[in-house]
Amino acid sequence: xxxxxxxxxxxxxxxxxxxxxxxxxxxxxxxxxxxxxxxxxxxxxxxxxxxxxxxxxxxxxxxxxxxxxxxxxxxxxxxxxxxxxxxxxxxxxxxxxxxxxxxxxxxxxxxxxxxxxxxxxxxxxxxxxxxxxxxxxxxxxxxxxxxxxxxxxxxxxxxxxxxxxxxxxxxxxxxxxxxxxxxxxxxxxxxxxxxxxxxxxxxxxxxxxxxxxxxxxxxxxxxxxxxxxxxxxxxxxxxxxxxxxxxxxxxxxxxxxxxxxxxxxxxxxxxxxxxxxxxxxxxxxxxxxxxxxxxxxxxxxxxxxxxxxxxxxxxxxxxxxxxxxxxxx
Amino acid sequence: xxxxxxxxxxxxxxxxxxxxxxxxxxxxxxxxxxxxxxxxxxxxxxxxxxxxxxxxxxxxxxxxxxxxxxxxxxxxxxxxxxxxxxxxxxxxxxxxxxxxxxxxxxxxxxxxxxxxxxxxxxxxxxxxxxxxxxxxxxxxxxxxxxxxxxxxxxxxxxxxxxxxxxxxxxxxxxxxxxxxxxxxxxxxxxxxxxxxxxxxxxxxxxxxxxxxxxxxxxxxxxxxxxxxxxxxxxxxxxxxxxxxxxxxxxxxxxxxxxxxxxxxxxxxxxxxxxxxxxxxxxxxxxxxxxxxxxxxxxxxxxxxxxxxxxxxxxxxxxxxxxxxxxxxx
Numbered sequence: 001x002x003x004x005x006x007x008x009x010x011x012x013x014x015x016x017x018x019x020x021x022x023x024x025x026x027x028x029x030x031x032x033x034x035x036x037x038x039x040x041x042x043x044x045x046x047x048x049x050x051x052x053x054x055x056x057x058x059x060x061x062x063x064x065x066x067x068x069x070x071x072x073x074x075x076x077x078x079x080x081x082x083x084x085x086x087x088x089x090x091x092x093x094x095x096x097x098x099x100x101x102x103x104x105x106x107x108x109x110x111x112x113x114x115x116x117x118x119x120x121x122x123x124x125x126x127x128x129x130x131x132x133x134x135x136x137x138x139x140x141x142x143x144x145x146x147x148x149x150x151x152x153x154x155x156x157x158x159x160x161x162x163x164x165x166x167x168x169x170x171x172x173x174x175x176x177x178x179x180x181x182x183x184x185x186x187x188x189x190x191x192x193x194x195x196x197x198x199x200x201x202x203x204x205x206x207x208x209x210x211x212x213x214x215x216x217x218x219x220x221x222x223x224x225x226x227x228x229x230x231x232x233x234x235x236x237x238x239x240x241x242x243x244x245x246x247x248x249x250x251x252x253x254x255x256x257x258x259x260x261x262x263x264x265x266x267x268x269x270x271x272x273x274x275x276x277x278x279x280x281x282x283x284x285x286x287x288x289x290x291x292x293x294x295x296x297x298x299x300x301x302x303x304x305x306x307x308x309x310x311x312x313x314x315x316x317x318x319x320x321x322x323x324x325x326x327x328x329x
Numbered sequence: 330x331x332x333x334x335x336x337x338x339x340x341x342x343x344x345x346x347x348x349x350x351x352x353x354x355x356x357x358x359x360x361x362x363x364x365x366x367x368x369x370x371x372x373x374x375x376x377x378x379x380x381x382x383x384x385x386x387x388x389x390x391x392x393x394x395x396x397x398x399x400x401x402x403x404x405x406x407x408x409x410x411x412x413x414x415x416x417x418x419x420x421x422x423x424x425x426x427x428x429x430x431x432x433x434x435x436x437x438x439x440x441x442x443x444x445x446x447x448x449x450x451x452x453x454x455x456x457x458x459x460x461x462x463x464x465x466x467x468x469x470x471x472x473x474x475x476x477x478x479x480x481x482x483x484x485x486x487x488x489x490x491x492x493x494x495x496x497x498x499x500x501x502x503x504x505x506x507x508x509x510x511x512x513x514x515x516x517x518x519x520x521x522x523x524x525x526x527x528x529x530x531x532x533x534x535x536x537x538x539x540x541x542x543x544x545x546x547x548x549x550x551x552x553x554x555x556x557x558x559x560x561x562x563x564x565x566x567x568x569x570x571x572x573x574x575x576x577x578x579x580x581x582x583x584x585x586x587x588x589x590x591x592x593x594x595x596x597x598x599x600x601x602x603x604x605x606x607x608x609x610x611x612x613x614x615x616x617x618x619x620x621x622x623x624x625x626x627x628x629x630x631x632x633x634x635x636x637x638x639x640x641x642x643x644x645x646x647x648x649x650x651x652x653x654x655x656x657x658x
Contacts, residue, residue, distance in 0.1 A: 145608075160629070161604060161649070162617045163492015171626055262612050275490060276379050279649060280629035281602075283621030288491045292612030297500055297521070300489070300609035306645075315634075320608060 016045040028142030032058040036069035055088040067097035076106040079114035080162035103135030141250025164285030189218040192249030197260030199227035239268040262290035345374040355473035361387040365398035383418040395424035405435040408443035432464030470579025493614030508642035521578030526589030528557035564648040570596040591619035602649040
């Protein structure tokens with residue numbers, strides 16, 4: 001089968017993988033498509049909480065049709081048995097597909113190459129590295145945890161063209177429009193956890209939920225960064241950005257305000273910046289960021305690369321990623 | 330001849346018109362192309378200081394080949410004789426083209442329809458309104474002066490993603506890269522006048538010239554906004570944004586700093602915003618704008634529309650125009 005076909009079907013698996021983002025910790029969100037004679041006979045994606053795995057779900061759908069088929073999966077099938085289920089590599093061997101196409105090897109030491117080896121030993125053709133970069137993006141939190149022992153951190157900023165997040169008197173409703181604000185809720189739904197600083201918590205007492213039809217159940221765990229106790233049992237508290245290593249969940253969404261944003265940037269703990277910009281000028285308003293400990297302008301350069309831009313109504317979304325090496329990249 | 334051909338040839342005339350931008354005050358910068366049997370036989374654009382006119386230059390090139398040709402011109406040919414030269418409408422009548430295609434009617438009361446009428450009276454076919462919007466952009470300063478008795482004002486801002494124009498200690502070299510800074514010089518070359526506030530003048534004593542090979546001679550007149558005298562004979566001084574009505578020149582480029590920018594915005598005297606954005610975060614730096622007298626966030630919306638974006642090295646250029654009606658638009 002041609003490489004173009006592999007890339008196309010892997011695209012379908014990647015789309016399935018994106019469904020679970022922010023819901024599968026401590027497991028990565030994986031997608032799987034099984035194709036027989038050009039037809040999809042099974043589809044799966046990691047279910048909330050991490051089980052069943054994508055391959056198990058897709059294989060159950062495919063049944064006997066998996067024999068001789070090509071299996072597309074965004075991460076190397078796991079090689080380790082668990083109390084929560086059998087190893088996907090074993091399930092695949094038993095199903096006798098002709099070929100397994102993988103986007104990315106699994107850095108988990110219990111699998112790391114063993115999954116692919118087990119398939120090859122059983123006479124199944126294996127292909128790896130198909131759309132690996134995109135697969136990496138769908139499981140950034142898992143990879144971040146494996147590499148750095150902490151969640152992937154996304155910082156959200158919503159500003160005017162002159163970089164203000166509010167007028168001088170604090171008025172901030174609204175800078176961005178409906179479409180941009182809905183997109184913020186979509187981002188929330190893809191994160192396990194959402195964090196605000198103490199100032200924002202006390203002043204706005206934000207709901208921090210997901211207000212999109214059909215996604216209400218995906219509200220992230222709420223985290224407040226504060227050195228003082230928070231009088232809300234439903235909230236997790238940390239006292240500094242460095243404490244995110246103690247949080248369970250692989251995707252943290254930092255929503256504000258300027259102090260919390262600056263603290264995470266100063267600690268170099270922001271991996272992804274989601275910037276919503278309205279085509280307005282405020283002038284003399286509240287800046288998006290406080291001091292981030294920048295020593296010189298030279299030091300500011302080369303840290304961020306723009307990976308996505310799109311129009312949301314009259315606002316513009318820009319996504320930047322911190323230039324930093326992940327294992328395997 | 331088909332409308333698509335008209336649009337294509339008018340594109341060539343518009344490109345010629347752009348050559349004179351910022352150099353032809355008090356005249357508009359006009360472009361003219363004369364086409365005979367599908368071949369260009371004459372090209373012209375308004376020369377520095379406003380004369381010769383584009384049509385006169387193109388007709389001189391075309392000579393006898395203008396007879397029976399189609400003349401494309403971005404502005405209605407002038408109908409008024411002047412001590413500086415004959416009326417272009419008369420020159421055209423004498424050259425006997427088959428057809429004159431015009432982008433925009435001339436709002437100057439001495440011409441306003443009379444130029445086209447004189448051509449039609451002489452049996453020349455006339456077509457108007459071809460790519461009028463683009464023609465309007467090439468002569469924005471002229472149209473602004475006709476409508477509002479003042480130059481067209483462009484405000485330049487060069488910021489970090491968080492809207493800073495310098496670090497807290499004032500360091501601003503460099504936020505943007507070489508390509509963006511070269512583009513600023515290109516913008517300067519298209520303006521008659523360049524303005525800075527007193528603070529920028531005193532601290533930076535900027536050269537405000539055009540440092541692009543071949544365009545050095547296009548340095549704009551330097552204007553400083555200050556209530557105190559300026560000890561430089563080569564500089565024009567105004568004391569407030571409103572005084573731009575006293576300046577000769579149809580295109581003013583406001584380069585900084587935050588106080589001058591805010592003053593022009595507060596007076597609603599910015600027509601075009603040229604925003605260079607570097608992919609860096611500064612945090613707690615100097616904001617791009619001081620107070621602009623904004624009463625509410627609602628009032629900030631609907632004032633600016635993005636008309637151009639482009640990548641300049643790692644920086645992003647965005648051009649916004651103030652939503653405001655010009656005569657004929």
